[in-house]
Amino acid sequence: MLIIYKMVRNTFVECIREPVYFLMLLSALCINGLYPTAAMFVFREQIKFVVDSVMATSLIFSLVAAVVCSAHTISREMRNGTVLLLLSKPVTRLAFVLSKIFGIIAAVTVFLFILNASALIAVLIAKDQFRLEFGLMGAYYGALAAAAIYGGARNYFKQVSFTSNTLVALLILVPVIAAAAYLIRTSGMDMHDIAEDEFIEARHLLPALVLLFPAAWTMGTISAALATRIELVANLTICTLIFLIGLISKYFVLQWVGDGWFGSFLRTLLPNWQYFWMADAMAARQVIPVSYILWALVYVLFYIGFWTLLALAFFNERELAKDSR
Amino acid sequence: MGIAAEHLVKCYGRRTVVDDLSFSLEAGCVLGFIGPNGAGKTTTMRMLCGVHPPTAGRVLINGIDPAEDPVGAKRGLGYLPENAPLYGSMSAETFLAWCGKMHGLSGTELKKALCRVMDACALTEVAGEEIESLSKGYRRRVCLAQSIIHSPSVLVMDEPTDGLDPNQKREIRTLIRTLRGHCAIIVSTHILEEIDAVCDRVLAICRGRQVFSGTVPEFRAISGGSLEDSFTRLTLPEEGAVK
Numbered sequence: 001m002l003i004i005y006k007m008v009r010n011t012f013v014e015c016i017r018e019p020v021y022f023l024m025l026l027s028a029l030c031i032n033g034l035y036p037t038a039a040m041f042v043f044r045e046q047i048k049f050v051v052d053s054v055m056a057t058s059l060i061f062s063l064v065a066a067v068v069c070s071a072h073t074i075s076r077e078m079r080n081g082t083v084l085l086l087l088s089k090p091v092t093r094l095a096f097v098l099s100k101i102f103g104i105i106a107a108v109t110v111f112l113f114i115l116n117a118s119a120l121i122a123v124l125i126a127k128d129q130f131r132l133e134f135g136l137m138g139a140y141y142g143a144l145a146a147a148a149i150y151g152g153a154r155n156y157f158k159q160v161s162f163t164s165n166t167l168v169a170l171l172i173l174v175p176v177i178a179a180a181a182y183l184i185r186t187s188g189m190d191m192h193d194i195a196e197d198e199f200i201e202a203r204h205l206l207p208a209l210v211l212l213f214p215a216a217w218t219m220g221t222i223s224a225a226l227a228t229r230i231e232l233v234a235n236l237t238i239c240t241l242i243f244l245i246g247l248i249s250k251y252f253v254l255q256w257v258g259d260g261w262f263g264s265f266l267r268t269l270l271p272n273w274q275y276f277w278m279a280d281a282m283a284a285r286q287v288i289p290v291s292y293i294l295w296a297l298v299y300v301l302f303y304i305g306f307w308t309l310l311a312l313a314f315f316n317e318r319e320l321a322k323d324s325r
Numbered sequence: 326m327g328i329a330a331e332h333l334v335k336c337y338g339r340r341t342v343v344d345d346l347s348f349s350l351e352a353g354c355v356l357g358f359i360g361p362n363g364a365g366k367t368t369t370m371r372m373l374c375g376v377h378p379p380t381a382g383r384v385l386i387n388g389i390d391p392a393e394d395p396v397g398a399k400r401g402l403g404y405l406p407e408n409a410p411l412y413g414s415m416s417a418e419t420f421l422a423w424c425g426k427m428h429g430l431s432g433t434e435l436k437k438a439l440c441r442v443m444d445a446c447a448l449t450e451v452a453g454e455e456i457e458s459l460s461k462g463y464r465r466r467v468c469l470a471q472s473i474i475h476s477p478s479v480l481v482m483d484e485p486t487d488g489l490d491p492n493q494k495r496e497i498r499t500l501i502r503t504l505r506g507h508c509a510i511i512v513s514t515h516i517l518e519e520i521d522a523v524c525d526r527v528l529a530i531c532r533g534r535q536v537f538s539g540t541v542p543e544f545r546a547i548s549g550g551s552l553e554d555s556f557t558r559l560t561l562p563e564e565g566a567v568k
Contacts, residue, residue, distance in 0.1 A: 006426055010412070017414050081410030085471065087376045088404035088481075089427040090396040159455070161414065 011103020015069040022163035028061040036126035054119035066220035071232035116209040117175040143173040207288035208278035214300035215276035225311035246271040327351040327509040332382035357524035365533040403477035409468035413457030428475035442470040517552040
């Protein structure tokens with residue numbers, strides 16, 4: 001177990017040091033912070049607009065980040081031969097595959113956690129249809145700049161990785177600002193007097209944001225399995241197709257197969273992203289039951305298990321490190 | 326203690342890359358593993374290390390078959406891959422410590438092992454530098470250091486002196502001579518001077534098949550002169566394979 005932990009940690013560190021991982025995170029954070037400005041053109045629907053937009057951005061960016069992490073850690077290691085180093089150590093192929101998948105899932109979790117915190121901030125910035133919380137917006141972008149300056153300074157003076165150090169700073173600053181801003185906004189606020197289009201409570205928003213994690217974990221596992229066989233572009237293409245199929249699978253299965261046991265089985269077999277997309281429930285201010293979240297997690301655990309077995313099967317007969325010869 | 330290959334075969338689809346290769350090696354002996362490009366040396370080395378499973382036959386590392394007990398078999402194995410593939414983002418010391426931990430070293434034992442290999446491979450002055458910023462020679466040494474950090478009883482080295490300057494080659498050869506006392510060492514190489522410098526025995530393959538196995542003087546005697554002539558006679562079809 002200790003060896004798997006060491007390899008998971010190494011995979012995680014390799015992922016978060018990737019410039020493309022950091023650039024995607026920073027881009028998504030900047031975009032999330034800007035959505036409230038566009039919400040000023042939406043009549044009394046600013047909260048719904050911001051919530052839909054930040055959730056979609058967080059989901060799409062984290063899915064792409066999952067594929068990028070897989071390609072950079074697994075495909076590249078296969079190509080350049082570092083996989084030979086690992087497999088010549090006292091580890092099994094199963095341990096290798098598991099550690100890669102868990103490392104990628106950990107990196108995607110951190111990625112999405114920061115984006116989810118920024119989603120909460122974006123919702124708080126969109127105060128109402130005519131006003132923005134410019135103070136909070138300033139603090140948010142200031143935090144992004146401060147994190148980058150911290151990472152840059154550490155890189156300059158200590159010769160350590162800019163990306164991973166900036167990520168650590170973001171991991172602390174963004175959630176702290178989100179929590180502080182939420183507490184300040186809600187202190188002394190009577191939730192019963194708040195109109196639905198003015199504010200969304202954390203109890204509605206957080207479960208929906210939490211449900212994005214299993215979606216990203218699923219895509220992380222799928223892309224990791226594919227990365228044992230194919231390179232980045234092909235992996236990204238297949239994962240995009242899987243994502244699109246997952247968005248429409250429920251509709252087509254219901255149309256063509258119906259709602260019987262076979263239809264349910266098919267809908268479960270194809271990754272159904274609708275299970276994790278709760279923006280509509282939030283728009284209706286419905287509370288997402290904890291049991292639903294737990295069932296979604298169980299579904300994802302089975303899904304991850306299936307793709308992990310597939311990854312192992314793909315990896316077992318793989319010719320390794322062709323380019324290192 | 327040592328390594329043995331019994332009727333090893335490796336096929337990729339219909340293509341047979343290694344065909345019925347057998348040998349054994351005990352501690353205290355250095356085996357030079359030679360062959361022309363594409364002969365199947367690297368594939369054989371990877372099978373010996375348990376990285377690739379053989380299609381048929383088996384490998385025994387200290388009497389343990391990596392196909393049956395991969396973890397147990399690889400505990401006593403050190404592997405130096407070709408081209409020194411490393412994690413460029415780690416410092417040399419962090420990487421070596423990580424490799425040591427993968428072999429179950431910790432605490433004082435790990436510190437001692439780190440000091441030993443960094444001293445043996447002359448890495449002390451670059452210990453804190455990121456691997457990607459190191460020269461090819463230093464990267465090669467880091468890779469060598471990771472292969473011996475756990476004091477293996479079997480050491481498999483794929484082109485250990487490839488890309489090194491003459492002084493570095495000399496250092497690596499000295500190190501191999503030092504290690505041979507308690508280690509069975511296989512050195513895969515294109516460079517025939519390695520055979521003269523460090524090897525006790527030679528195993529030559531061509532198109533995946535064993536064409537020679539014996540001592541260095543026996544290998545030299547094939548042509549009655551230079552190692553290069555012997556190599557050519559064994560590996561060029563028009564010269565006729567001699568076993």
